[in-house]
Amino acid sequence: MSTSALRLEPVTADNFDAVCAVRVRPDQEHLVSPVVKSLAEAYVHGQVAWPRAVVDGDTVVGFVMAFVDIAWDPERDPSDIRSGIWRLNVDAAHQAKGYGRFAVEAVTDELRRRGASRVFVTWEPGPGTPEPFYRTLGFRLTGETSGGQTVGVLDLPPAPSS
Numbered sequence: 188m189s190t191s192a193l194r195l196e197p198v199t200a201d202n203f204d205a206v207c208a209v210r211v212r213p214d215q216e217h218l219v220s221p222v223v224k225s226l227a228e229a230y231v232h233g234q235v236a237w238p239r240a241v242v243d244g245d246t247v248v249g250f251v252m253a254f255v256d257i258a259w260d261p262e263r264d265p266s267d268i269r270s271g272i273w274r275l276n277v278d279a280a281h282q283a284k285g286y287g288r289f290a291v292e293a294v295t296d297e298l299r300r301r302g303a304s305r306v307f308v309t310w311e312p313g314p315g316t317p318e319p320f321y322r323t324l325g326f327r328l329t330g331e332t333s334g335g336q337t338v339g340v341l342d343l344p345p346a347p348s349s
């Protein structure tokens with residue numbers, strides 16, 4: 188894998204078809220929405236959604252979408268503003284090659300630049316759960332659930348002062 192060619196790109200008219208063609212394995216389809224649904228949500232929630240293609244060279248290998256600064260549970264605690272990973276789909280043909288890790292780390296970098304000190308994610312428990320993937324990347328359980336999904340968080344170390 189040529190890491191120098193690995194990057195996140197905005198979803199545009201040029202890569203739209205390739206991004207929509209990203210498919211997880213059939214046995215993983217209960218774990219994440221199809222990319223086209225996420226893009227529709229990004230359109231509707233334009234202020235808080237940050238959708239990106241995961242591209243290696245000329246190939247779209249996945250899709251990731253961050254959420255930025257949303258009130259987690261406004262009725263319980265309006266000051267609990269969170270950012271994190273909303274969706275992550277690595278194409279079945281390209282899994283287990285480090286692309287998922289790259290996408291999470293690239294989103295983490297973006298959220299850190301925007302001032303976040305923590306990166307949240309929710310995942311489906313049960314068969315095929317991506318929990319071991321997120322645990323490998325350093326996420327810990329918050330003890331919360333959201334819509335039946337497990338909530339995880341990655342605490343970011345403070346940026347070194349220059």
Ligand SMILES: CC(C)(COP(=O)(O)OP(=O)(O)OC[C@H]1O[C@@H](n2cnc3c(N)ncnc32)[C@H](O)[C@@H]1OP(=O)(O)O)[C@@H](O)C(=O)NCCC(=O)NCCS
Nearest residue numbers: 215218219275276277282283284285286287288317319320
């Ligand atoms: C979960 C998913 C994003 C992982 O992407 P990936 O590109 O295959 O993962 P990577 O190759 O980057 O793996 C990174 C690390 O996590 C580990 N890992 C990945 N999936 C794992 C699993 N199911 N169980 C245990 N470890 C796992 C890898 O071994 C690797 O560890 P290493 O760096 O120490 O070798 C991908 O399998 C996927 O799209 N799944 C279906 C959709 C989904 O569940 N999305 C998440 C929604 S919240």
